Amino acid sequence: MHIMEGFLPPFWAVLWYVFALPIIAYGGYKVKRKIDEDPKSKSLLAVAGGFIFVLSALKIPSVTGSCSHPTGTGIAVILFGPAITAFLSAIVLLYQALLLAHGGLTTLGANTTSMGIIGPFVGWLVYKVVKGKIDVKVLTFIVAAISDWVTYIVTSFQLSLAFPSGVGFNGVLSSAVKFMAIFAITQIPLAIIEGIVAALLIGYLIQIREDVAEVVLV
C-alpha cells in the first residue's frame, strides 16, 4: 500500500518529488515519441497501463493478516522500460490520491519513486541480465514479482528514513526492519500472484501479436 497523505514530513515529501518528477516527465516524453514513431504501440501502452490500473486496485489478503495490493508494473517495464512505467504509474497514483484518498498528493513523489521508478527499475535490471537465457513467461514472472516486491522494500526505507527509531544509520535500520515486517512480508504472496498473472498475460499477448515476442526479447 502507498504511504498515506501527510505521513511523510515536508522535507522528505519534497525530496522524493524532486527525484521523481524529472523521470515522470521524461517518461511522458518517451510515451509521446513512442506513439509518434510507432502508432501500433498505442494499444500495447494501453494494455500495460490497464494492467497497472487493475492490479493496483485489488487489495488482496495476505499471510500476515493484513491486506495489500500488487503494483502491475511488470508488463510495462518489460515492454517499454522504466521511464514509461514511471509515467504510467504516476497516472494511476494520481487517480488513487485524488479519488480514493489512497496514497496522497504530498506522498505522490515518494509513492511514484517506489512503485513507478525504483521497483520496476530493479525488475528491468534483472530483465536485462536474464533475458534470452530463459523462457519469456518465466522471465516475466521473475521481473513482475521482483518489481512488485522491491516497490515495498523501497516504501519501507522511505518511511524509515523519515521515521528513524534512533540516531544515525542504526536508527534507520531498526525502523526499516519494523516497516519491512509490515510491507515486505505481506507482499511476498502478492508478488508471486502478480508474477503469475503477468506471465499469463505476456503469454497471451505473444499469441495474438507476434511483435510482442520481439519487443520482449530485443
Next chain:
Amino acid sequence: MKISHLLAIFTLFLTSSSLFMGIIDTAVAEWVGTDEKAKQAINEIDPHYKPWFSPIWEPPSGEIESFLFSLQAAIGSLLVGYFIGYYKGKNSSADGRVKGEDENRDGDYENRVF
C-alpha cells in the same frame, strides 16, 4: 489441463490460504491495509507526529470508496480486454474469414424456407 490453468488456480489458492490462516489465528488477522499498519508503526516510533496534510477529498463512505476502486479495476480490465479481443479477432478474421463465411452462407441458403 494446461499449465496456465494450474497457475491460475494456484493464485486463487495463495489468496484463499491467507484467509484461512487468518481464521486459524484470528488474533493476528484484522485484514486492514498495510498502510494502516504503517501508520500504527509511525505512531509507535514518533507518538508526536501529526500528518501535516490531509486528503483534499475523501470518498464519503466505504461504499463509494469500493465503487471507485472497482471503477479503477474496470477501466484497467476494459483496456486489457479490449485490445486482446481486438487482436484476437483480427488474427482469426485474417486466418479463416472467407472460408468461415462461405460455409455459413451455404448452410443458410440450403436450410432457408422462402
